[in-house]
Amino acid sequence: MNTVIETLLNHRSIRNFEDRALSAEQIKTIVECAQAASTSSYVQAYSIIGVKDPEKKKQLAALAGNQSYVEENGHFFIFCADLHRHDVAGEMEGIEVQESLESTEKFMVAVIDAALAAQNAAVAAESMGLGICYIGGLRNQLQEVTELLKTPNRVIPLFGLSVGYPAADSGKKTRLPFEHIYHEDEYQQDQGLYKKQLEEYNETISAYYKERTGGKRTDTWTSQMANSLKTPRRMYMKDFVENKGFNRK
Structure with a gap:
């Protein structure tokens, strides 16, 4: 077993961080590792927004369901599905690309690209002795999140990644067999x-x-899942995604 595998197998979500900011070098390294991830056909259909502003982090924490670790961490990264630059590329080249950009396939490409980049970032951070926690709660109120982050059309914040120095360890949950x-x-x-x-x-x-x-x-895993799924959540998402120029075809 090598150190990469040890890092991967030792993963756990950290929700309590030291009051200690990441350095500019650490942030750059994490983003460069994210960019090194595989991307479908070199499309690179994602962007990363790093949030340092304490007030903005506080607002994002509230929008994500009052999760303190969105506000209190070393750095907060937001991974976005991003086809905006591809819209611009079509304009620059004088080629009509709208039908392709609005396809379900390109929506899936953007989401998958963002997820692959984020996992590279997570592993990079953990290999540096940092802890991470993914934040899906940003999708609770995406309209407000997009307004706060000033994201253009064809850009959707998908999830956040809290990164920092762990203030306390957390238990490692056993995965499915x-x-x-x-x-x-x-x-x-x-x-x-x-x-x-x-x-x-x-x-x-x-x-x-x-x-x-x-x-x-x-409680058991199946009871958690069934109880969670009995009440549909974020049912506005289909309309929101389409209104942002994704998944229309």
């Missing part, structure tokens, strides 16, 4: 086995919560 995630040659459809794997995972997760909370919490 390898056999449940990895399918060879075709998707495994034995529902009896499928449910058995989930039941075994439920026991592991319940024990994790019981130990971590001194018995106050013993």
Whole structure:
């Protein structure tokens, strides 16, 4: 096992950071590592907004559901799906690109590109001894977030990444069983086995919560997922995405 694999396997979300800003060199290194990620057909359909302004971070924390670690961290990165520059490229070259940019395929490319870049950034940060936490709560109130960040048409903030020096460690949650995630040659459809794997995972997760909370919490993974999914969230997203010039075709 090498240090890269050790870093990956040791990942956990950090939600309590020291009051210590990242240096300009650290920020540049993390962004350059993000840019080194694979990108579909060299499209590079994403942008990263770094937020230093304390007041702006405070507002973003409120918009994300009052998550303190959006405001209190070493640096806050926001990863955006970005086809704005491709609109500009079409204009510069005198080529009509609107139909392509509004396709579901290009929307998927932009989201995937941003996710790949973000994971490179996360691994880079963790390899430097920093902690990270992804912030999906920015999508709670995306209109307000886009206004605060002044993002143009064809740019959508997808999620944030809080990065900083960990003030406290957090427990590492066991992931789903390898056999449940990895399918060879075709998707495994034995529902009896499928449910058995989930039941075994439920026991592991319940024990994790019981130990971590001194018995106050013993919920299972499937109960978490089912209860979370019973109430639809962010149902404005389809209209919002289309209004920003994505996923219309």
